[in-house]
Amino acid sequence: MKNFLKGLLVLAVLLSFILLSRFNFLLFHVIIELYSILIGIMIFILSTSTYQFVKTNYFTFIGISYLFVSLLDFTHTLVYKGMNIFPFVNTANYATQFWISARYLEAVSLFLSPFFIKRKLKLIPTYLGYFLYFIASLLSIFYFKNFPACYIEGFGLTTFKIASEYVISLILLLAIYNHWKNKDYFDLYVLKLLIFSIVSTIISEMFFTLYVDVYGMMNAMGHIFKLISFYLIYMSIVETSLRSPYRTIFYEFLKESKSFKDYIEYAGIMFLILDTKGNILLINKRGEEILGYKREEIIGKNWFENFVPEEIRDELRKYFEFLIRNNAFEQEDKFKENPVKTRDGIKIIRWYNTILRDEKGKIVGVISSGEDITEKKKEEDFLKYLASVDPLTGVYNKRVGFEIFQKEMGLSLVRNSPLAVVFVDIDGLKKVNDNFGHNEGDVYIKIITEAIKKNIRKTDTLFRFGGDEFVLILPHCDRETAERIIEKILVNLKKLREELNKPYEFSFSYGIAVFYPKEDKSIDDLVREADMKMYEMKKIKNKEGE
Template identity: 30%
Template sequence: MINTKIIGRNKILINLEAFKNITLAIVLIITAVCISFKNYLLFHTLIEIASVTSAFIISIIAINTYKISYNSYFTFLGVAFAFVGGFNLLHALAYKGMGIFQDGTSNLATQLWIITKFIESTSILVSFNLLEKKLKEKTILLIYFIVSVLLLMSIFSWGVFPVCYIESSGLTVFKKISEYIIVGILILSILTLIKKNKMFHRSVYIYMIFSLVTMIISEISFTLYLNVFRISNMVGHILHAVSFYLMYKAISGTSLQRPYNLLFYELTQANNELKLKAQELEKSNEKLKAEIRERKITENKLIASEKRYKNLVETLPDAIFVHVDGKIILVNDEAKKLLGAPDSNNIIGKMISDFVHKDYHELLYNRLDKLKEDSSTVPIVEEKFVKFNGQTVDVEITSTSSVRRGKNVVVSVVRDITERRLLNEAIEYDKLKGEFFANISHEFRTPLNVIYATLQFMELYVAQNASGKIRETLEKNAKAIKQNCYRLIRLLGNLLDITKMDSGFFKLRLNNHNIVNVVEEITLSVAQYIETKRVKLIFDTNVEEKTMACDAEKMERIMLNLLSNAVKFTNPGDEILVSVEDRGESIIISVKDTGIGIPKHKLEFIFDRLRQVDKSLTRNNEGSGIGLSIVKALVNMHDGEITVSSEYGKGSEFKMEFPVRIFTAKNDTLEVAVDSNSIDQLSVEFSDIYFDN
């Protein structure tokens, strides 16, 4: 209750003091304005004396705090305001009408004024950046002395300082630009002060902000007058004095009236931090006692953890080598298997370099040095390890390190990549093989087209000019050549398709078709060929129409390939049955024959590339062994499945099941019209079959 009353009384006293100060300031300003109208020279002299006095008081107080200050802010500001006050005094003495200097114009006073304001604004900006730095007092003093001497000589000795005021026209461009530059520097000072506001006491911060704002308004006023005795000049001088007073209140008032709340209350902050440190130290002491009691428990847990770590290492699928300074101290069972060691003791105690191929020793040592320096993880690299029997094994290895009991412990994880490398080599070989097939196919097409075109011309010539046995012989030879051209065309087409399939460029042209009609037309188109071999061809279906999305051209190719295979392995009197069965959501297409059949042990690779059931030199038909592999690929691309069942000596059946899907919109892939001049697909697909003449 008593504290509340005391606080209330203090607030009343503070408010009364503030009221007195504001009233006094208003009275002084009104008095100054009245004096300016009566005698402007007297007004100017009094204002400048007040400003100079404030500057010197600020300087004295700031310099005397040098020994107790943690930074150079006070010292720098003290030296700066000493020189600011000096130049301000020279400005007052040089003012027009004082008669102290021989120059009777207002230019000299204006030049000294510009110098004063440049030093003042620049010093304030620089001082805010010295809040956390310490400079020698003599260094600061020497810098300001040299700068001041040079500036004075530029006016009084050399006469190089720009003219600031012309009696006939008023302020020069240089003077106005200088004032705006000074305003810019003061704005930067305000921004810097706002950024570092936490380093100032609140009252100091407020006084400084108001002081800098007043300076800015004052400088703007000094850019507006044409005559040094005008009102804008008077307002600028009054605001100039007010800004010095506010700066005085921020520094000298704070230092003298509130010694326990200095401009930077670093001591208070240090004391608070010290108390916090003391509290933390007390808590640390309490924790230390508990930690000592728990140390044994922790050691026991560590032993158990190491045991679990060893168990974990043993369960990992990769080889683990733990080594210190290159010497192996722990391995798991996979490491024994990798090196072919009979026991872990054959590995432990040896250097890791003993098992790394000599070609990789430099890489090993560089990685170990990096782990020793950084205690980090090195990336995965491929190396060769040497087994106990002297054989080398391809591995990839990564390592990580940590400091344990003052030693750099490295854990290396090693993986056998022999199988992966062989797989990559196989993939690369397969890729090269595909590229070879593609190149050889393209190389063969040009001469083959020439041969085929020449053959057509020859057939035309024979038909028109030859007769008798000569014509019969030529036609027989032309037929043999044409059939072998078809065979080459088929082989090249298959090779190109395989290459496209492997590279992912083989695409279907799907559209809605009546699949029953498609299969029936294909079957009927080969009837003439099959009849020449005296084989019966039957087509059967349990549905007349079934629309589904498919590539009709690829379906034709599938059916022709299966039918040609059926013809190859049937004898006169056998039959081939093509059937279509509707199962609602799927359709079954079957090609069944009563031919020689396929041996049971060869069914498993019937769809493999370049594999043939009949490889005998006496076989009646030719083939590359890739037709059925393409058939399977085309069926799979339709999301279908193909299976084969056969009994040797009784015949075979190829059964395909396709999902029934309908396109509701036109497919993006355009249909390609069949060229009337293109080689007959039927002749191409049946080119491997030798028909009787």
């Protein structure tokens, strides 16, 4: 549901941009370019400032490149036709030239970036190279005016501009190939974000081969897909650097980073590293506390043999082996919960798992962070219990009762067997309340419900409908069987009254309705029918008592 709402929000934002482009293209262009530029700057800040976490030059290179791409895009925005910031800018050609310059820089950078996964990046030459490209673009377009024309007023896009878009798209396709070729070095989710970003850029370029009017719909769609591509690059860095800093892309991340080891050791959650056979390679201080053993008692042991309850051991071991064999950890739900054997008994741990790779990209194990949610789980279970039962009698409340009723009707159809419904109304409750007080009335209600619960089958369900009314659901039960069950309850109530020596009778009126799979009856129909029959019985009793 949460993802669905996010999707609706994104769709609403994109539709708002499209509508804005139809009413005021220049405002649309400024807003969407500034968003892209802001995202580009954030990419630079995140990728360079979080290098200590990801320990790879790949994202550092990406960050530097997007800083200078953003500078070119900012210049493109300032000289866009209609902005009137520079008096000598009287044509759309300037903005289109800066656009092409920025896209070439972006495409080539994305193509080259995978080469820096394992290579050292010299920062000063890299910054200098990008800076010189930026200055060369400014001089070529503004001063020397030798940058090829990209847009001619009254004519539209030039052959150079259209050809460049196709060349840029080809470079981007090669960038996708280059990333895919190095897929073993990437977290699967991060790789998807990167590839979808490049695909969005290619789609953007295709739109920019089609427009004639710089204020037209094709131009607007191209800018929207450019924004999407920037955002996906940004998300890949956020996912790698901030949200999951312990999801390693490279083996060196754990092997060489002392600060990360310190973070693991003193983290407030359990950290565990297993090899591909499930043997424990590392556990942190919090892990020792949760398991109740010293590190030397844990390291080297098989996790499944020593810390997983026997009843789920084989299942979890096979699941672990399947995920390792198929590299499927990233395709699974991010969080898993399962019981763990500790010195103090069973505890419930909520896990976040991801794979570890060596310098060649080979899977060498799994790193898991675990939170002890045992007490939280007990609280949740207790709250669920409170929300599902009637506080006086301990039987299910009306909401849960009807949920079970619906389920049992479905099972009745599948099994092709009858389902009996008994509507119960406690006799004489008002008199008990009036003569002996409401506390005694509550005792009377509990006596009736306890007698019913003790004399029905495990498959039957009793829930409180309201006040002194209850509903009994009897699966695999026709009318005759239901009558026998009720008679048994009433007989036992008489015996119980004699044992307790209460000054009032123990009895209830009831009505039975039976659902047969071939009948077209709803839950409401069955309850109504049983309720009417109960009232008929109550009327007879009242007449007899007069």
